[in-house]
Amino acid sequence: MVELKRLSEGKLPKDSILRRLIISEPDSIPRESFLSKLAVWRNILYTEPVNQSYESRT
Numbered sequence: 001m002v003e004l005k006r007l008s009e010g011k012l013p014k015d016s017i018l019r020r021l022i023i024s025e026p027d028s029i030p031r032e033s034f035l036s037k038l039a040v041w042r043n044i045l046y047t048e049p050v051n052q053s054y055e056s057r058t
Helices: 002-011 017-024 031-047 051-057
Strands: none
Touching: 002 017, 017 031
């Protein structure tokens, strides 16, 4: 989870909802919890308005 937090801080805009959600998570969570959150985070990534500018930077 720590690596995902670093990645989100480095790649997502500061005003990203997804970035704030990931950073707010504890450093360690159970695998089942992570997998269920991953599905939600993916949906947020693809629906977040900042995603359009994010995709053009990659």
